[in-house]
Amino acid sequence: MMGKTIGNLIVNGFTLWLVSQIVSGFYIKDLSSLIVGTVILAIVNTFLKPVLILFSLPISLLTLGLFIFIINALLLELVAFIVPGFTIANFWPTAILAAILLTIVSTFLNYFVKKT
DSSP, rough: OHHHHHHHHHHHHHHHHHHHSTTTEEEOOHHHHHHHHHHHHHHHHHHHHHHHHHTTHHHHHTTTTHHHHHHHHHHHHHHHHHHTEEEEEIIIIHHHHHHHHHHHHHHHHHHHHHHH
16 A cells, blocks of 8 residues: 555656656756655645535536646645745646646556556
């Protein structure tokens, strides 16, 4: 159980770093900011994201699930607010694009990590 959690954190940390290299306006200052940002994002995704998804269920259904990218972008903005050295220049398009890429890349990487 603990090994799986650490493996997921490593994959998510790598994904955050990779997306910060791709998306202009999304910056992670150093390794400590990356580590703290990864842990805070995991905590936020575990406890806050399900509540936000539940409350936004009607609009998520209307948008065929695309509203979840908005929720992910808002959670990224929250992490950027909390963690020094974790910076997102603006919500549109930076946070939205970063949320979309994070979802795609982490889904892809987690698929291969779980396969091995």
